[in-house]
């Protein structure tokens with residue numbers, strides 16, 4: 321199958337097949353622990369090897385066209401099919417604020433089903449726990465428009481259950497930590513991150529991973545204007561990177577006019593992979609990076625950024 325066929329399938333899919341796919345991927349993710357191909361799964365943290373290449377995709381927010389562009393540009397499906405060591409890491413926020421949320425879900429879940437040891441689906445704040453739902457949340461509207469009320473509600477409920485199985489973070493040891501929002505303030509060891517989902521809401525780790533944003537010129541962390549998560553300073557980033565054993569933090573969550581940006585003395589790279597309203601970024605971006613590349617800071621990733 322090629323990306324064009326997959327997108328066509330996503331447009332035509334019936335409610336039953338959609339919900340069945342969601343449930344299949346849920347079982348698949350629930351069973352991922354320990355070795356999954358070359359991946360190593362601990363709780364809801366996944367470690368990638370330091371060979372092969374990774375396509376790292378930021379927020380898509382229902383922009384099926386941009387997702388199609390990334391798949392076509394990288395030839396990800398053919399490469400994965402032929403057993404090339406290529407990985408796709410999605411940084412979360414698949415739906416809301418764009419009209420093709422259900423279709424985007426269909427595509428990424430189908431990729432996970434077809435290439436389970438090559439696709440990593442991270443959790444964004446739009447896939448958060450039910451006590452901190454992101455707004456605006458227009459996914460239910462688009463699902464019901466596509467499938468009708470009764471079957472749409474069933475499909476939506478299945479998706480809500482699926483979110484709890486998405487990964488919190490992905491790590492390439494000594495190089496890059498990938499997550500949706502920001503560096504949590506209270507992580508003392510890697511396991512705190514790996515099992516953040518079990519500690520929510522007693523501890524704020526998962527909330528901060530999904531919701532936080534880097535802020536320049538501050539020390540420590542402050543409450544966020546978003547109403548969840550924090551605004552954190554470079555000292556928090558440095559401490560977090562040393563605790564998890566990485567040199568750069570790659571995250572999505574914030575729209576960037578150029579599709580990507582650097583923060584905190586080049587320790588953080590934000591990638592935003594969607595275009596169109598309600599955002600005003602002229603370019604979108606994703607990363608296509610050899611996992612063997614030397615990474616001493618996020619600046620070393622800049623040459624692997626692809627804008628469109």
Ligand SMILES: [Mn+2]
Pocket residue numbers: 379413444445446500572573574
């Ligand atoms: Mn977000």
